[in-house]
Amino acid sequence: xxxLMKLVVLVPCAFFLIALINFLYDYLWRPPRIQNMLNxxxxxxxxxxxxxxxxxxxxxxxxxxxxxxxxxxxxxxPRVQPHIYSWINRYGKNYLCWNGNRAELVISEPELVKxxxxxxxxxxxxxxxxxxxxxxxxxxxVFIEGEKWVKHRKLSNNAFHGESLKLWKSADLLESEKLxxxxxxxxxxxxxxxxxxxxNGEADSFGNxxxxxxxKAYQDLNEKKKLSWEDLVDECKTFYFAGQETxxxxxxxTVLLLAIHGDWQERQEESPPNGxxxxxxxxxxxxxxxxxxxxxxxxxxxxxxxDPHFWGDDxxxxxxxxxxxxxAKATKCNAAxxxxxxxxxxxxxxxTFATTETKIALSMILQHYAITLSPxxxxxxxPIITLQPQHGIQVILESxxxxxx
Numbered sequence: 323x324x325x326l327m328k329l330v331v332l333v334p335c336a337f338f339l340i341a342l343i344n345f346l347y348d349y350l351w352r353p354p355r356i357q358n359m360l361n362x363x364x365x366x367x368x369x370x371x372x373x374x375x376x377x378x379x380x381x382x383x384x385x386x387x388x389x390x391x392x393x394x395x396x397x398x399x400p401r402v403q404p405h406i407y408s409w410i411n412r413y414g415k416n417y418l419c420w421n422g423n424r425a426e427l428v429i430s431e432p433e434l435v436k437x438x439x440x441x442x443x444x445x446x447x448x449x450x451x452x453x454x455x456x457x458x459x460x461x462x463x464v465f466i467e468g469e470k471w472v473k474h475r476k477l478s479n480n481a482f483h484g485e486s487l488k489l490w491k492s493a494d495l496l497e498s499e500k501l502x503x504x505x506x507x508x509x510x511x512x513x514x515x516x517x518x519x520x521x522n523g524e525a526d527s528f529g530n531x532x533x534x535x536x537x538k539a540y541q542d543l544n545e546k547k548k549l550s551w552e553d554l555v556d557e558c559k560t561f562y563f564a565g566q567e568t569x570x571x572x573x574x575x576t577v578l579l580l581a582i583h584g585d586w587q588e589r590q591e592e593s594p595p596n597g598x599x600x601x602x603x604x605x606x607x608x609x610x611x612x613x614x615x616x617x618x619x620x621x622x623x624x625x626x627x628x629d630p631h632f633w634g635d636d637x638x639x640x641x642x643x644x645x646x647x648x649x650a651k652a653t654k655c656n657a658a659x660x661x662x663x664x665x666x667x668x669x670x671x672x673x674t675f676a677t678t679e680t681k682i683a684l685s686m687i688l689q690h691y692a693i694t695l696s697p698x699x700x701x702x703x704x705p706i707i708t709l710q711p712q713h714g715i716q717v718i719l720e721s722x723x724x725x726x727x
Contacts, residue, residue, distance in 0.1 A: 349373065349423045356425045356614055360418050363611045365427065367418035368409065375420025380405045388712070394582055394701040397638035399628045402705045403597075406622045415625075416611075425617040427602075430625040432658035434609050438600055438619055439658075439665035445606040448668065449599040449618055509558045513537055532561065571708040572680050574715050577687070581695040581717045583640055597622045598664060623661060632659040691719040 353370040360367075368376050387404040400407045406428060409417050415431045429435055438446050516528055516537050528534040528541070536557055539549040549557075598621040602613050630637050632653060633644070644652045653659035663670035670676070687693070696716035704712045 353420065353423055353425065356617065357418065359614060360427070360611070365416055365418050365611060366413040367428075368413075368420075370420045370423075373422070375422045375424070376405075377420075377422060383408065388702070388704060392701055394578075394695075394699075395639065396701075397628070398703050398709075399624055399638075402703055402709060403622060403624055406597075406625060410625055421618070425614075426620050427613065427617060428620045428622060429608075430622055430629070431609070432626065432656055435621050435626065435658040436665065437608060438621060439598070439661075439668070441600075441666060441668070445603050446600040446619060447603055449601045505559055506555050509555050512558075513540075513554065517541075533558070569676050569679055571710060572676070573683055574711060575709070576680070576684060577693060577717060578695070578699075578711070578715050579640055580688075581693040584692070584694065597624070626659055626661075629659070632656065687719075690722055692722060694718045694720065 349372060353375075357367075357370055368379060370376075371378070383404040387401045390401075392398075392401055405419075409419065409428070410430060416427065416429045416434065419426050419428060429438065441447075512533065516533065520528060528537040536549065536554050539547060540551065540554045542548040600619040600621070602615055602617050602619060604615045606613055626632070628637050649660060657665060661669070663673040663676075694717065696718050699716045700713045702712035703709050
């Protein structure tokens with residue numbers, strides 16, 4: 323056999339051997355090592371399963387939970403996150419589970435949650451989004467890190483300061499993967515229209531709303547302040563989906579609760595994301611536990627928002643009076659007991675905007691209509707991006723004024 327032929331055979335074999343070694347390391351050697359390391363420090367959890375980790379158990383528990391009917395006042399935690407509910411009860415507030423071969427440490431102990439979310443050690447960056455999520459949302463403020471995040475956050479703070487807020491028009495729900503190009507084309511048209519107004523003398527500036535500040539930064543000659551075109555598009559994607567999804571969800575669940583508890587309509591609930599994910603960038607100590615690098619941390623805010631230790635045994639009941647003296651009093655000044663908009667420096671920049679928009683929409687509804695629950699409504703909350711009604715929310719609006727349509 324000639325030297326060339328030997329090379330042709332050996333090179334693929336070498337690549338195959340390297341790939342096999344990497345596979346065995348990732349799926350057979352590293353997971354048990356991480357599990358043993360954390361088990362020895364008191365962190366337990368369901369055992370790692372080859373290839374799928376614990377994904378089969380999670381899928382099975384979710385299917386079983388969704389197959390059961392529930393009343394409108396039943397506790398939602400066991401239904402929307404049955405695996406987290408079950409494993410917290412079995413293994414404790416902090417436990418280790420597996421998303422495939424990727425270790426995921428779930429933490430619901432308040433002091434550890436605060437340490438992770440404040441990230442003073444700079445060791446817990448935001449987890450990288452999947453390819454599809456990054457295409458849909460863009461690599462905007464929610465996902466970026468470091469100096470780029472500082473620049474974008476400063477720009478967004480200016481736009482979402484209480485005095486700067488302007489209401490944005492909602493759009494229809496979007497679908498399919500072709501959204502990436504469609505959204506980019508749409509953003510280009512909107513930006514060009516804003517630029518043309520300035521060029522044609524129809525406007526003196528790009529404006530002080532969020533889009534105006536983005537366009538101004540895109541046109542900035544100072545490289546340190548300038549946004550690239552990709553940055554501009556990504557921020558528009560991020561704030562459209564973040565604002566649309568959360569406010570729609572919040573309004574829907576609030577209307578449902580008011581329909582069920584009609585007495586509160588005359589006295590004038592939040593649906594937060596399913597959990598906040600962080601990565602572990604390097605080996606670091608969290609509380610008394612030493613964490614290995616390259617694992618994920620999941621903060622299931624629903625676990626803390628439904629913790630009887632903070633809220634009492636009636637935690638699942640609708641009792642807005644808990645907050646009569648403010649959030650600090652209700653949570654006994656523990657910031658990790660209730661954080662629907664996140665916690666620490668990466669908390670939601672649009673908090674004031676979202677709450678203002680929701681209050682305005684809700685007040686407009688309650689001025690004109692009494693809300694009652696439709697007999698057709700089936701209570702079935704399920705987690706998607708935020709908590710969503712699986713079958714929609716059907717309510718009956720009864721006019722409070724004879725001349726209302």
